[in-house]
Amino acid sequence: EVKLLESGGGLVQPGGSLRLSCAASGFTFTDFYMSWIRQPPGKAPEWLGVIRNKANGYTTEYNPSVKGRFTISRDNTQNILYLQMNTLRAEDTAIYYCARSSGGYPFDYWGQGVMVTVSS
Amino acid sequence: DIVMTQGVLPNPVPSGESASITCRSSKSLVYKDGKTYLNWFLQRPGQSPQLLTYWMSTRASGVSDRFSGSGSGTYFTLKISRVRAEDAGVYYCQQVREYPLTFGSGTKLEIK
Numbered sequence: 001e002v003k004l005l006e007s008g009g010g011l012v013q014p015g016g017s018l019r020l021s022c023a024a025s026g027f028t029f030t031d032f033y034m035s036w037i038r039q040p041p042g043k044a045p046e047w048l049g050v051i052r053n054k055a056n057g058y059t060t061e062y063n064p065s066v067k068g069r070f071t072i073s074r075d076n077t078q079n080i081l082y083l084q085m086n087t088l089r090a091e092d093t094a095i096y097y098c099a100r101s102s103g104g105y106p107f108d109y110w111g112q113g114v115m116v117t118v119s120s
Numbered sequence: 121d122i123v124m125t126q127g128v129l130p131n132p133v134p135s136g137e138s139a140s141i142t143c144r145s146s147k148s149l150v151y152k153d154g155k156t157y158l159n160w161f162l163q164r165p166g167q168s169p170q171l172l173t174y175w176m177s178t179r180a181s182g183v184s185d186r187f188s189g190s191g192s193g194t195y196f197t198l199k200i201s202r203v204r205a206e207d208a209g210v211y212y213c214q215q216v217r218e219y220p221l222t223f224g225s226g227t228k229l230e231i232k
Binding site for chain 1: 159
């Protein structure tokens with residue numbers, strides 16, 4: 001069974017940093033692209049970025065809205081996806097999801113999400 | 121960025137009736153391979169989004185055949201036949217034609 005489990009969320013002050021993790025199981029992690037998506041309360045999801053699979057060299061793409069502040073990485077020995085978030089702002093407050101996909105294929109599995117609140 | 125614009129439903133929809141949700145993209149979502157890179161998701165309250173259809177009209181595994189996607193390069197429709205209480209939630213279209221991937225603002229479906 002495919003499982004994606006996010007962790008690392010919480011309350012952080014403006015200007016602070018946070019690292020989210022997404023533990024993956026039930027599939028061959030290195031075969032899949034992994035994305036981070038966030039959703040502010042009551043609003044639509046926003047795609048943040050992707051890290052491609054082994055066949056595509058684990059390269060990354062980012063939404064310009066977070067490029068330079070957020071970094072996506074993966075540990076392919078432990079099947080964990082990461083999102084490093086720096087210089088956090090109030091508008092980064094959202095539920096953060098990880099999701100898997102593959103080249104040309106959609107997000108077929110999502111995690112349950114983790115809440116990040118940026119506030120003083 | 122490709123902007124996705126979704127329509128509004130005349131809620132609530134009576135159980136057993138059909139509902140059509142519309143989505144428009146600011147650019148054609150047809151890629152050179154001939155596929156149209158448009159996905160539909162349903163998000164029930166308190167849950168993660170669930171994939172319904174991809175490549176505009178291909179149903180995801182385990183999704184009821186009451187859900188059908190159609191459209192052209194820039195105008196898309198998700199039709200839900202014989203709506204049930206479990207279909208209630210917010211529906212999102214998403215383009216994966218190019219980065220950054222973008223979602224529509226969502227269409228809420230309420231069932232009567």
